[in-house]
Amino acid sequence: MFLNRSHVPEESTRQTLYGIMSDDELSLEDKQTEALALGREFLGVQNGHIERADEAAGTHEVVASVGGPATLFPSGETLNRATTYCRRTMDADSPVALADAPEEGWAEDPAYEEHGLACYLGAPIFVRGESYGTVCFIDETAREDSFTASEKAFVELIARLLGRELAATRYETDLTDAHKRRSTLVEAxxxxxxxxxxxxxxxxxxxxxxxxxxxxxxxxxxxxxxxxxxxxxxxxxxxxxxxxxxxxxxxxxxxxxxxxxxxxxxxxxxxxxxxxxxxxxxxxxxxxxxxxxxxGPRAGAIRAQSTACQCRRLGVRLSDRRALLDRRGPPHPRRGCGVHAHRRGRPLVLPSGGPATD
CATH class of the missing domain: 3.30.450.20 (PAS domain)
Structure with a gap:
């Protein structure tokens, strides 16, 4: 049976949504869940969920889901793209709204045939200008009246704010990865x-x-x-x-x-x-x-020493390099392995990635 629609004033609902998405204490997953719950309550439908599309594989993954029944698009489920309403939403690049799918000519659509969903309202999610997937609200029971312009706009707002959050998360991940790459290059x-x-x-x-x-x-x-x-x-x-x-x-x-x-x-x-x-x-x-x-020669010996230490960490036995390396006294207490390289009494520099040279 179709749920009773919420009578919460639209502006109040919008402000609640903005509060959710701007809350730094909430994780991306928490923001997704709370936004879906708010949208589900506002529209009065059974379920709200987010689908991430893999167009190359022809699948959609449900990355977040709120509402029941438990078998209705649970989080983690992989869907055949051809049997989703969301494929139409992504193709249209705008909201798709169905108050009564059979009555509106969708009875033979693969999505209705597969899932039997009479009511659907979905909007595309874009991340940095690229298509990500959709946020959609569904019900097995037809809706008595059509979705209003303000309801469609509200779902579009959810999609837009989710896209921004996803972009911000990716940006932070990119920064972290860039920092790791820089640190690796500096260390090496x-x-x-x-x-x-x-x-x-x-x-x-x-x-x-x-x-x-x-x-x-x-x-x-x-x-x-x-x-x-x-x-x-x-x-x-x-x-x-x-x-x-x-x-x-x-x-x-x-x-x-x-x-x-x-x-x-x-x-x-x-x-x-x-x-x-x-x-x-x-x-x-x-x-x-x-x-x-x-x-100078002193610096050359230190660079050779550093290379020998790196060899040890990589599992190369120092004894395998006896032709190049010769221990000269006890290591300095703050100098590491204390290995110096010499050939014919002269310091030997071991260039990174190349053979030993005089």
């Missing part, structure tokens, strides 16, 4: 990379090559100022150099006065380096991404 980079807060000069993030180059572990580096990695003499020149590199994006191995740019390691050694930097605007502030590359 052969050069030392430091992320520095422009206001405090504090290091906020580093990659593994940075820990190998400096001799500090990541926890120690994060929270240090970038200037603590350089000799105390000429500190003003380092300030000017960082500001200039962040603006120009250039690469240099010398300070403004022409002297060699150096990095001071955890054990006090000084390594000649090249450095480049660029300004990065993130949601919580402005940062400088700095890249440092050691240029």
């Amino acid at each position: 980079a052969p050069d030392a990379i430091f992320i520095v807060d422009t206001e405090t000069a504090e290091i906020t993030d580093v990659n593994e090559a940075a820990t190998s180059l400096t001799g500090y572990d990541g926890a120690d580096l994060e929270g240090m100022t970038v200037f603590e990695l350089h000799p105390t003499t000429g500190r003003d020149q380092y300030h000017h150099l960082f500001e200039n590199l962040a603006t120009t994006g250039d690469t240099t191995s010398t300070l403004p006065d022409g002297s060699q740019l150096e990095l001071q390691t955890a054990d006090g050694d000084r390594i000649p380096i090249e450095m480049s930097a660029s300004a990065v605007e993130l949601s919580d502030g402005r940062y400088i991404q700095g890249m440092r590359t050691g240029t």
